[in-house]
Amino acid sequence: MESLKPVRGTQDVLPQESRIYRKVEETAYKVAQRYGFDEIDIPIFEFSEVFSRTLGDSSDIVTKEMYTFVDKGGDTITLRPEGTAGVARAFISNGLQQSLPLKLFYKGPMFRYERPQKGRRRQFRQVGVEVLGVSSYQADVEIISLASNFLKELNLENDITLELNTLGDNDSRQLYKVRLLDYLDKYKNELSKDSLNRLRKNPLRILDSKDPRDRSIVDNAPKIIDSLNHDSKQFFENLCDGLEKLNISFKHSTNLVRGLDYYCHTAFEFTSTNLGAQGTVLAGGRYDGLINQMGGPNTPGIGWAAGIERLALLTKMENKKIRPIAVIPTNQENYIDALVIAEKLRKNGFNIELGYNGSAKKRMKKANENNCIAAILLGKEEIKNNIVILKDMDSGAQQEISQLKLEKHLDMYKII
């Protein structure tokens, strides 16, 4: 039946995978905390203008990728396609310019109406950070360092490379655009169809075109770096210096760009070659013009976002379930006594598996499947004598233990 399938591009994350997602998210939060970031939790939908105004009406996200609907009150609502716009809106709504600089962490689902592929869903998860109110390169170094350490904690440092570029400030970029368009004008007839389109909409994008026809043209195109004014050049050099001092290796990719006008200076991507066409795993940049453009006070910002699904695909890390202790009544009549013991142990911090039915044999088998570290067996003999049988599931050794001393004996299993 059609309706029993998940909607295209959505997925059920079953426990085994869910544990890995959780691990990735927790790792991101943990590392962000070390840098003094605090979590902000913003709505997963906003008035559509929040996104259409910030992302630009001509961007693909706005024109074809937004999940937009009219709610019962007649408002046009959009499921968030990314996090930055919502954070910026929250910054303005809550008058947070009082508390600058702000270092914010967020996580949660995002929505884009796209063609699903490996590592690309219509509902997907991101973690991200934003620094608001810092116009110096120091924030750029900081969040890239944060990103780098986050990926390191996931054991991905060998699978991922950092690509870095600068877009310069507004003046530099305007100058560059003119130079680039001048240059491309000569090759109008040789550019791919897509790039001809980009020529009007988003000329910088032509720089990272994958079409081989464009490649050779682009290779000889003027470079942004040559159009930078003094301040912009200085900014980029400071950033590079900072990263080198921190031993964060990067590749200066002169063709890495961001299309929208409020982006400036730093643009970076952490990419992997193991994800097919969706190689970008974490990406960010500086957006000094964004908050102002939204109608807020002129406030610089920089941030990045990472795709949880993509990271989870790459990480070989398993987030193993902790090994529980099974409490097993050898007879169904002893269930209540087992329940009482289980409850007591749970209150004291142990992870207890207590099955619902089955013979002792069945329950032992289940305990084995659950990877239990120990089993506590309880029958009428034991109840009578106030003891239990404690069995180590790895060695198979078992001993009788007084119920009073049980927890002391279990302490060796408590550490996970």
Next chain:
RNA sequence: GCGGAUGUAGCUCAACUGGUUAGAGCACCGGCUUGUGAUGCCGGGGGUUGGGGGUUCAAGUCCCCUCAUUCGCCCCA
């Protein structure tokens, strides 16, 4: 939105050029004397072959449509 590939049990796959009640391994459930797990042996459930339509005496096998997955493009995490 555009182009290519794929779609058989929960999973991985089988079924000669279209031909009788669609098979196997793993997984699942039950049993091998009733208070104890990992092997082993025996047995069992589970598929309208993604869905719909067509060709044919006959379709999992051919054709069309649709849905989904997958690999690219666009774009992006």
